[in-house]
Amino acid sequence: MCFSLHLVCRFLEPGLLYARRQLTPVLPSSSSFEIPDSYQLTLTKEIFLFSNTLVGRRKRMLLFGSITQLEMLFDSTTIFMDGTFSCTPPFFDQVFTIHALNFPCVFGILPDRKRITYQELFKILKDFAISINRKFEPTRILSDFESGLISAIANEFSAAIHSGCFFHYTQAIFRRIQVLGLTTLYFQNSETRSRCRKLMALALLPIDKIESSFHSLRVKSSTMKNQSCPPCTGGNGYCPPDYFCIGYSSPYCSNSCNPHGPGGPKGCCGCCPICTGSGK
Structure with a gap:
């Protein structure tokens, strides 16, 4: 019985893969691709892609986060920031996340690691906070040691205490x-x-x-x-x-x-x- 089911699955596999490919959108060839509505909303039909911005010529920045997540971020006095590069989609440089304590609130797909890009991100968050009657004014920020990020934080959050992450320091x-x-x-x-x-x-x-x-x-x-240098013998x-x-x-x-x-x-x-x- 099991052997028969295995043969049936092997027989159906090519057809299933073909049907799946027909439903999968064509992979984009540049950063100027269209994002389907289903990827811009949460499962409860709330906004998720809250910013789709050009920060330079052919440089696109996408910011994701629900209203609940953003309210949690704006209400938090301590926030954490970190970027990762290994899982970044093509045509972008990093996936950048902002956390309110233990909770991830913003997922950003950034085109580079420049100060001007980080500053644009923070300005978007400040403007969005105002639009929902909040303020984005954290008093303590923890991040890694990206020079562009450090400079942007100093410019946009001059009153905040900015600390480097101990893990990133030892790493x-x-x-x-x-x-x-x-x-x-x-x-x-x-x-x-x-x-x-x-x-x-x-x-x-x-x-x-x-x-x-x-x-x-x-x-x-x-x-x-x-005290004595060993001879350079190739050993x-x-x-x-x-x-x-x-x-x-x-x-x-x-x-x-x-x-x-x-x-x-x-x-x-x-x-x-x-x-x-x-x-x-």
Whole structure:
């Protein structure tokens, strides 16, 4: 019986797939596509797509959220913002969400990560809040460290306290560890790992202690250079670079064997992942 049902399903599958394709809209070839009414409303026929805006030439921004979600957002004094890029639809750059505490309130599909785009988003929300007799004036905002977003928040919500997300902060540090080729050293060397974790923990200190603690951590980390540089024999040995003395915009090796000293040209050492390029 089961075998017979399996054969019937296999026989019907091509026809079902064809029927499904006939009902599925053609995939758009640009961002200027039409959005069916069924995708602009909730299941209870309330507005869901509340803004469909051009923020530049061929740059479209879509904002989704029900009236209930927007009222919750405007009534909240603390909001969270975050963007994701892995699930972004074609012709757009990111899916941007705004939360009131634990509740997602706005889902935005943005064309880029520029300050002007974020500012346009906030202005749309402020205007919509006025239209329903509300104000969009959060007193505390938490977000990641997108430079365009930080600048836009400072301009549009100057009275709010803007804090960076601790998760994104530690994630950014560990990504930098990986980019600089220090992953193996991080896991195998307890002192290096301790220094990096202390850097992550700076955000948990009282504000008046952060600068002095960072300076102290940097001074201690500057002593973590090899006293003798192993010969560059093409093996696994290399002198570990001083992580905290590596420039962010243009990484260079600051090993003691660097004949040019800290800040010397990339490739001067020849025996660590940064200089050889294996850590990039």
